Amino acid sequence: MKKQFRFAWSAGVTFGIVTIFLFLIGFTSTSGDLLADLFGNKNAASFLGLTPQMVNMLIFLALVGLWAGSYGSRKMKGQTEDPWAPALVGGLIAGLVHGILVGLLALLVGILNLHHLPINMYLAALLPPVITMFLLGGSPIQGAIFYLVFFTLTGFLGGLLSRGVGRGSWRGRASGNWKNTWDGFNQKPLIKQVRGNPASRYVVYGVLLVLLFLVPLVAGQYWNYTIGTIFIYVLLGLGLNIVVGLAGLLDLGYVAFFAIGAYTMALLTAPAPQHIMWSFWIALPIGVVLAALTGLLLGAPVLRLRGDYLAIVTLGFGEIIRLLSTSDAMTSFSGGPKGVPSIGGPIIFGHPFNSGADYVWLIFLAAILIIFVTNRLQNSRVGRAWEAMREDETVSRAMGINTLTQKLMAFAIGAAFAGLGGALFASRNQFTGPEDFTFMVSVNVVAVVIVGGMGSIPGVIAGALVLKGLPEVLRELQDYRVLVFGALLVVMMLWRPAGIIPSSRRKMEVEVEKDTGVTEPPKEGGEK
Amino acid sequence: MPSAKSPTRRVSTYKIVQAVLGILFAGYFLWRLYVVFIGNPAYGPDTWARFIISGIVLGSVYALIAIGYTLVYGILRMINFAHGDIMMLGAFGGYFVFEAFKAIPAPTLSDPKLTFLDANPILSVLAAFIVGAAIAAVGGYFLEKIAYRPLRNAPRLVPLISAIGASIFLENAAQLLFGTQRRDYSNPVVLTRGNGWNIPIGGTTVILPYTGVLTVTVSVLLMVGLYMLVMRTRLGRSMRAVAENKQVAALMGIDVDGVISRTFIISGALAGAGGVMWGIHLGLVYYYVGFLPGIKAFTAAVLGGIGSVPGAMLGGMFLGLVESLGPGILGMSYQLADVIAFGILVLVLIFRPTGIVGEVLTEEKV
Numbered sequence: 001m002k003k004q005f006r007f008a009w010s011a012g013v014t015f016g017i018v019t020i021f022l023f024l025i026g027f028t029s030t031s032g033d034l035l036a037d038l039f040g041n042k043n044a045a046s047f048l049g050l051t052p053q054m055v056n057m058l059i060f061l062a063l064v065g066l067w068a069g070s071y072g073s074r075k076m077k078g079q080t081e082d083p084w085a086p087a088l089v090g091g092l093i094a095g096l097v098h099g100i101l102v103g104l105l106a107l108l109v110g111i112l113n114l115h116h117l118p119i120n121m122y123l124a125a126l127l128p129p130v131i132t133m134f135l136l137g138g139s140p141i142q143g144a145i146f147y148l149v150f151f152t153l154t155g156f157l158g159g160l161l162s163r164g165v166g167r168g169s170w171r172g173r174a175s176g177n178w179k180n181t182w183d184g185f186n187q188k189p190l191i192k193q194v195r196g197n198p199a200s201r202y203v204v205y206g207v208l209l210v211l212l213f214l215v216p217l218v219a220g221q222y223w224n225y226t227i228g229t230i231f232i233y234v235l236l237g238l239g240l241n242i243v244v245g246l247a248g249l250l251d252l253g254y255v256a257f258f259a260i261g262a263y264t265m266a267l268l269t270a271p272a273p274q275h276i277m278w279s280f281w282i283a284l285p286i287g288v289v290l291a292a293l294t295g296l297l298l299g300a301p302v303l304r305l306r307g308d309y310l311a312i313v314t315l316g317f318g319e320i321i322r323l324l325s326t327s328d329a330m331t332s333f334s335g336g337p338k339g340v341p342s343i344g345g346p347i348i349f350g351h352p353f354n355s356g357a358d359y360v361w362l363i364f365l366a367a368i369l370i371i372f373v374t375n376r377l378q379n380s381r382v383g384r385a386w387e388a389m390r391e392d393e394t395v396s397r398a399m400g401i402n403t404l405t406q407k408l409m410a411f412a413i414g415a416a417f418a419g420l421g422g423a424l425f426a427s428r429n430q431f432t433g434p435e436d437f438t439f440m441v442s443v444n445v446v447a448v449v450i451v452g453g454m455g456s457i458p459g460v461i462a463g464a465l466v467l468k469g470l471p472e473v474l475r476e477l478q479d480y481r482v483l484v485f486g487a488l489l490v491v492m493m494l495w496r497p498a499g500i501i502p503s504s505r506r507k508m509e510v511e512v513e514k515d516t517g518v519t520e521p522p523k524e525g526g527e528k
Numbered sequence: 529m530p531s532a533k534s535p536t537r538r539v540s541t542y543k544i545v546q547a548v549l550g551i552l553f554a555g556y557f558l559w560r561l562y563v564v565f566i567g568n569p570a571y572g573p574d575t576w577a578r579f580i581i582s583g584i585v586l587g588s589v590y591a592l593i594a595i596g597y598t599l600v601y602g603i604l605r606m607i608n609f610a611h612g613d614i615m616m617l618g619a620f621g622g623y624f625v626f627e628a629f630k631a632i633p634a635p636t637l638s639d640p641k642l643t644f645l646d647a648n649p650i651l652s653v654l655a656a657f658i659v660g661a662a663i664a665a666v667g668g669y670f671l672e673k674i675a676y677r678p679l680r681n682a683p684r685l686v687p688l689i690s691a692i693g694a695s696i697f698l699e700n701a702a703q704l705l706f707g708t709q710r711r712d713y714s715n716p717v718v719l720t721r722g723n724g725w726n727i728p729i730g731g732t733t734v735i736l737p738y739t740g741v742l743t744v745t746v747s748v749l750l751m752v753g754l755y756m757l758v759m760r761t762r763l764g765r766s767m768r769a770v771a772e773n774k775q776v777a778a779l780m781g782i783d784v785d786g787v788i789s790r791t792f793i794i795s796g797a798l799a800g801a802g803g804v805m806w807g808i809h810l811g812l813v814y815y816y817v818g819f820l821p822g823i824k825a826f827t828a829a830v831l832g833g834i835g836s837v838p839g840a841m842l843g844g845m846f847l848g849l850v851e852s853l854g855p856g857i858l859g860m861s862y863q864l865a866d867v868i869a870f871g872i873l874v875l876v877l878i879f880r881p882t883g884i885v886g887e888v889l890t891e892e893k894v
Contacts, residue, residue: 312826324864446692493687
């Protein structure tokens with residue numbers, strides 16, 4: 001019993017610290033705005049003298065409190081004869097500890113705010129209105145007592161809920177049902193026939209293509225820009241997917257190749273520093289080839305290194321490129337910190353690209369081309385060699401794979417894709433500068449690949465849509481985007497290292513690899 | 529058998545390429561040395577003295593951080609990518625101590641506006657170091673517990689990605705908590721940046737800053753302490769045993785998880801102290817302050833031979849000197865000092881991944 005109490009206590013502490021952290025980064029108040037936006041109850045009746053934002057914030061905090069209670073009572077189940085008491089005790093303890101911690105916080109910031117101390121000079125998110133909102137307009141003592149009671153109650157309710165729902169079995173039952181339905185659906189003769197027929201796949205592709213064609217016409221200027229950016233990240237993600245996902249080489253300086261593609265396009269078509277002003281269609285392949293060549297040049301000496309050294313060397317290379325592009329030494333050559341303005345755009349049959357929709361179509365076209373190429377590569381001899389190399393380099397060498405050549409090829413092809421993405425990016429923005437090529441770009445692309453699923457094409461597309469698209473939809477989350485990227489990388493590695501849509505081959509491996517801590521096999525039914 | 533021959537031939541071409549490139553680099557370097565010192569001296573001896581002073585101070589900070597990389601790498605064979613951000617936590621810890629002490633008034637008869645910070649500089653600096661190191665140590669402990677421990681037996685790429693994620697998380701958490709602005713470290717008046725002893729060199733005087741002397745002293749003391757800890761104590765012995773072989777160490781009755789936790793605490797504390805030094809000597813803290821020193825300290829650790837503690841100290845000093853002397857010798861602008869550091873990282877990893885100290889590593893380690 002002591003162990004269970006301790007677990008509930010530490011669950012309370014953990015949730016307390018998390019809630020305090022969320023408050024200190026200003027997320028509790030943001031969550032109010034976010035929920036108001038999502039469910040449209042901005043004009044909700046303000047009862048008990050609370051503003052709608054406060055109500056929404058309390059809804060969010062109540063969810064956290066419920067979770068804390070149900071988590072805290074987890075170890076309690078099945079420990080005693082009485083099925084109710086332990087869960088309630090667990091939930092209550094966790095809730096109480098949670099409430100004490102948050103109550104103390106409320107008291108502290110409330111008192112500091114009362115004396116008009118400049119808290120936000122040190123903790124940037126804690127502006128006076130935020131604190132007032134957190135205290136629900138009351139005094140510090142009232143706020144502290146309120147949160148103590150609030151979290152104790154929600155913790156208690158959480159314990160009650162977890163008893164009623166039965167955590168593990170509930171989840172298992174739900175996914176089991178879903179899988180059965182899906183399997184049953186697939187067993188129906190008509191469905192089987194349609195699914196078995198290769199033509200049906202092309203129909204689906206055709207519909208998707210038509211939809212893709214229509215999207216830019218419907219979307220406005222802003223959304224066309226966003227969609228373009230998302231699909232440039234699809235390009236980059238697919239390129240890095242070859243390097244990281246298939247060949248298993250972690251490249252943290254991927255932005256360097258993106259920069260080379262962009263700068264090639266910029267310098268060859270813009271009038272400013274170089275005065276070359278070639279056509280877009282000449283500059284594009286040159287950018288791609290240059291990026292691939294740089295990949296080869298960098299890869300040749302570096303690819304002999306083992307995994308984590310490679311990551312750091314590529315990171316160093318990416319930083320070198322960025323530092324060079326910012327420095328005064330390169331100003332006369334590539335514009336330096338000011339960047340390169342008025343980059344040329346493509347002209348097809350005398351029709352210059354000037355609207356956002358034109359570029360979106362072009363980027364779609366490039367993405368489809370890359371998806372096709374990646375798909376063919378992955379199923380080719382080369383692709384299988386990459387995956388063999390990723391799994392065990394020594395064995396793959398014994399099987400007759402020239403690992404150095406294969407690595408170089410993966411590196412060069414990945415770099416070429418990044419070059420293509422960079423060239424399109426520069427041309428679309430009509431401007432490029434060192435700010436476009438920070439380490440954060442590499443991190444974004446790595447996150448897209450890892451979260452989506454290493455080695456899986458639909459995974460990478462889904463990753464780009466989720467990581468680049470979702471923050472655009474939920475504007476309130478913009479500030480927290482990168483924070484969530486970081487947390488997601490850790491969480492994905494802990495719980496689902498194969499990504500949200502794992503590749504089919506990877507899926508099989510993960511099911512075999514019990515020692516990686518992956519216990520739950522992915523449950524996408526109906527895939528071959 | 530041609531197929532059996534080809535691998536050996538490939539290796540030898542690589543060696544030749546290495547040798548040629550090495551000779552070219554060495555030649556260029558010697559030529560630059562000749563130009564700078566004899567042919568066309570650009571700087572007088574006083575400027576060189578200034579470069580050397582700043583190099584040694586920077587190097588001692590790098591060395592402290594590099595030890596953290598080396599300790600963790602020696603035991604887990606993984607690069608603790610978030611180590612630079614642990615240093616950032618320490619720097620913020622020291623910053624808040626100084627700010628808090630500055631807010632406490634300690635008026636005397638002669639100076640009614642005196643603050644606690646200026647009245648007790650030794651105590652303040654000591655408190656800053658202790659708090660900074662403690663915060664960073666706690667950060668290191670939880671970093672290992674949350675992000676690395678569950679992945680102990682996972683394939684190599686997995687903990688590395690987790691480490692990168694943790695690093696990004698820490699940076700952005702600090703940005704959201706403390707804001708984006710760069711903050712001035714408010715040192716005690718005695719330790720005002722730029723003040724120091726004047727040393728006459730070559731007709732002019734060169735300032736030997738107090739903050740620099742403090743940094744180097746504390747750093748050397750901590751390094752000696754760490755070396756004693758690793759070599760003389762029971763914990764140090766178990767650390768070395770775990771680094772050698774985890775399974776056998778566990779069989780000998782060593783609590784492997786505990787030793788790993790303590791390693792992260794120690795390396796975090798060193799990085800935190802390094803962060804406070806960074807703040808006191810260079811004066812700026814912000815959420816991204818750990819990124820570059822982190823990478824450079826990693827370079828230093830690799831340079832000295834990763835896994836070796838004396839190597840990390842040597843590598844740190846060397847890197848600090850290279851960074852401050854390099855642009856002058858190679859005739860490049862100071863904006864490119866970081867390029868030199870990264871260039872050295874790339875070159876060392878390509879030509880001599882075992883580092884200066886050059887422990888012969890097995891296939892598994894390299």
